[in-house]
Structure formats: structure tokens, C-alpha cells
Amino acid sequence: xxxxxxxxxxxxxxxxxxxxxxxxxxxxxxxxxxxxxxxxxxxxxxxxxxxxxxxxxxxxxxxxxxxxxxxxxxxxxxxxxxxxxxxxxxxxxxxxxxxxxxxxxxxxxxxxxxxxxxxxxxxxxxxxxxxxxxxxxxxxxxxxxxxxxxxxxxxxxxxxxxxxxxxxxxxxxxxxxxxxxxxxxxxxxxxxxxxxxxxxxxxxxxxxxxxxxxxxxxxxxxxxxxxxxxxxxxxxxxxxxxxxxxxxxxxxxxxxxxxxxxxxxxxxxxxxxxxxxxxxxxxxxxxxxxxxxxxxxxxxxxxxxxxxxxxxxxxxxxxxxxxxxxxxxxxxxxxxxxxxxxxxxxxxxxxxxxx
Numbered sequence: 001x002x003x004x005x006x007x008x009x010x011x012x013x014x015x016x017x018x019x020x021x022x023x024x025x026x027x028x029x030x031x032x033x034x035x036x037x038x039x040x041x042x043x044x045x046x047x048x049x050x051x052x053x054x055x056x057x058x059x060x061x062x063x064x065x066x067x068x069x070x071x072x073x074x075x076x077x078x079x080x081x082x083x084x085x086x087x088x089x090x091x092x093x094x095x096x097x098x099x100x101x102x103x104x105x106x107x108x109x110x111x112x113x114x115x116x117x118x119x120x121x122x123x124x125x126x127x128x129x130x131x132x133x134x135x136x137x138x139x140x141x142x143x144x145x146x147x148x149x150x151x152x153x154x155x156x157x158x159x160x161x162x163x164x165x166x167x168x169x170x171x172x173x174x175x176x177x178x179x180x181x182x183x184x185x186x187x188x189x190x191x192x193x194x195x196x197x198x199x200x201x202x203x204x205x206x207x208x209x210x211x212x213x214x215x216x217x218x219x220x221x222x223x224x225x226x227x228x229x230x231x232x233x234x235x236x237x238x239x240x241x242x243x244x245x246x247x248x249x250x251x252x253x254x255x256x257x258x259x260x261x262x263x264x265x266x267x268x269x270x271x272x273x274x275x276x277x278x279x280x281x282x283x284x285x286x287x288x289x290x291x292x293x294x295x296x297x298x299x300x301x302x303x304x305x306x307x308x309x310x311x312x313x314x315x316x317x318x319x320x321x322x323x324x325x326x327x328x329x330x331x332x333x334x335x336x337x338x339x340x341x342x343x344x345x346x347x348x349x350x351x352x353x354x355x
Contacts, residue, residue: 034103043104050129054120061126062119063143067150074203075145076152077167078193079233087133090168092161102133110157121150138232141317144205144310145232168192169201186245187252189237198256204306210258216298217250261293263301263352270342271349284337287350305344305351312343 024030038046081090087106089095095106113121125146128136137146152167164170169192193206200206209217223229224238225246241249265275273279278286290297300308315335338346 034101037103046104046131050132054116054123054129057127058117058120058123062122063147064119067118067122067147067154072148072203072205073152073155073167074169074201075193075206075233076148077164078169078189079145079149079236080152081168081170081192082189083232083236091156091159091164093164104132106133109153110159113153113156118150118154121153122146125149125153138235139230141314142231144314148205186241187249190249190253193233194253198253198258200304200307204304205310206304207307208258208303209253210256211302212254212259212299214250214254217254218246221246221250259299259302261299265301265349266352267349268345271346274338274342274346275349279337282337282339284334287346300350302352303350305347305353308350309343309347312338312347316340316343 085093086096087099087102088109091110095108099106116124124134126137126143128134139145159167169188193201193203194209195201198210199208220229221234221238221241222243224231224234225241227235229235238246265272274284275287278284278289287300289295291300312335315332316338317332317336
């Protein structure tokens with residue numbers, strides 16, 4: 001007997017397969033329990049698909065310049081210790097047995113990191129991986145944070161437990177009287193990156209907190225906690241704090257020696273003009289009109305130059321001065337009016353670095 005294949009029969013067959021699949025899914029027979037694991041062929045196929053996807057998309061969506069760096073890894077290490085180590089483990093630290101029961105379990109980065117290029121690691125960190133528990137980066141447009149994390153992960157295979165503890169701050173600060181006064185689970189995470197003196201452990205990306213306005217620090221923590229300020233590192237740290245803890249932390253760091261309202265900047269005279277008078281022809285107000293002694297905005301004089309420059313470039317975005325699609329908050333608008341060639345001189349002037 002010969003069965004003739006027609007379009008109607010082909011369509012009916014396809015519909016039958018789809019309906020059978022839907023019936024199978026509706027029945028609940030398929031076991032979605034993580035404890036059941038995957039068939040070997042399923043696990044191979046999913047990982048093969050993921051690797052192909054990362055390889056293709058990272059080619060178009062990752063920096064082309066080298067990411068590796070020898071400095072600025074303290075904040076990445078601190079974030080890794082707080083948000084990543086429980087799943088992936090760390091040098092001298094096993095991952096949480098509970099998190100390793102996920103399906104798939106998070107890989108050991110001391111081994112797995114060698115299998116990816118810097119660009120591929122950047123893509124995975126920025127976008128996460130579906131169906132794996134690996135989240136996307138929580139801070140929008142904070143590529144600097146991702147780059148530092150890539151550099152940190154790249155070093156994990158050769159990092160000793162002592163080096164990891166030193167970078168992540170686990171080797172210092174946790175036993176001081178100040179920490180005990182505020183609660184070891186509150187201040188220890190802060191001093192891991194910001195240092196017991198509030199000076200950021202000399203890191204280029206971590207601001208000096210000592211001497212800053214307490215109300216500004218408290219408001220910044222609240223903004224990170226509710227998403228009004230973007231930073232995966234700070235959002236993760238601030239999310240667990242109560243309002244009282246934010247207030248106590250702000251008061252603690254503000255009371256430390258550091259920034260001073262009476263400090264006098266020095267350096268490039270072009271930067272001095274911007275700070276004291278602004279650039280009226282560009283509708284750029286003077287920095288001193290909002291920042292300084294008795295002013296509502298944070299103290300800038302004496303702040304780390306690299307931090308100031310990075311923040312200005314973050315606000316500046318792609319450099320367009322007028323674009324209705326860009327944020328219209330005060331600082332993004334102001335930053336877009338600062339000439340690019342004056343950002344570094346301005347940052348060094350406010351930091352007091354004469355060059």
C-alpha cells in the first residue's frame with residue numbers, strides 16, 4: 001500500500017506533533033526536578049549551544065581592546081566574595097553545598113576561566129546565561145565594573161588563598177572595635193573595599209569616603225539600594241542594609257579623616273575656571289556653586305582623580321550635549337557640557353594633583 005504525501009497530510013502531521021508535545025507538557029509527566037539531572041546528550045547539547053552563542057555574540061558585543069589589568073581589583077574581589085563565591089567557590093574556599101545542587105551547578109572558575117577569552121567572559125558577565133542561574137550584570141552601563149571582574153576572574157586559576165583574602169578584604173578589618181560596634185556583618189563588607197580609614201585602599205575606582213557629608217553618603221546608599229544609582233557592586237552591598245544601618249554607616253565614614261570642606265584645589269588654570277566660574281558660553285555652571293563647604297552636593301576637593309574622571313565620563317555617555325533620549329538629571333546634563341579634553345585636568349585639579 002502506498003501512502004501519498006500531500007500538503008494537508010504534512011500540515012496535519014506537524015500539528016499532531018505539536019499537540020502531542022503540548023499534551024506531554026500539560027500532563028506534568030516531565031520531571032523538572034534539579035535532583036534528576038540531565039541526560040548526557042541533553043547536557044552536551046545545552047553546553048554546546050551556550051558556547052556557540054557566547055562565541056558568536058561576544059564577537060559583536062564585547063570590547064576589542066585588552067581587558068587585563070594589574071590594578072583596581074579590590075572592588076571586583078569584594079563583589080565576588082559577596083555575590084559569587086557561594087556558587088563558584090574561591091581560592092581556599094569551597095562553594096556552598098546548597099548552591100552546588102543547582103542544575104547545572106556553577107563551574108569552578110579556577111578551571112573554567114581558562115576556557116574563555118576575555119571578550120567571552122565579558123559577554124557572560126554582562127548578559128548572564130539563561131536557564132543556568134547565572135544573572136546578568138546588575139549595573140546598567142557600568143562596563144568598568146565588568147572589566148575589573150573579568151580581570152579578577154582571569155587571575156583566579158593562579159591566585160593563592162592568601163592573595164584572595166588580601167584582595168577581598170577578608171584578611172583585615174573584621175575584628176576592629178568599630179566593626180563590632182556597628183555589627184560585624186554590616187561594616188566588615190564596607191571596609192573590605194573602602195578600608196578601615198575610608199580611603200578606598202588606594203584603588204583608582206573606589207572613592208574616598210572619610211570626611212564626606214554624612215547626608216550625602218546616606219542618600220547614596222539609599223539610591224544604590226532602590227536602583228536609582230547603577231552599580232552591581234554597591235547595589236548588592238546596599239540592598240541588605242536597613243535605614244538605620246545606612247545612617248550609622250554614613251556617620252561612621254563621614255567622621256573619619258579625609259576630605260575637607262576648607263581644602264583648596266590646585267593645578268590647571270583651565271580647570272580652575274570651570275570650578276570657580278564655569279563656562280557660560282557652554283551653559284556650564286561652576287562646580288563650586290553646588291560642591292563645597294555648606295553646599296548640598298558631595299565634597300569633591302581631595303577626592304581621587306581617577307574616580308572623578310570615571311564618574312564624569314559615565315554621565316557624559318556618548319558625548320552628545322542635547323539628546324532627548326539621554327538622562328536629563330543634573331549631573332549627566334552638566335557632564336555632557338564639559339569638553340572631553342578638560343575632564344582629566346578638571347579631575348586632577350579637584351584632587352589637588354598639580355601637573
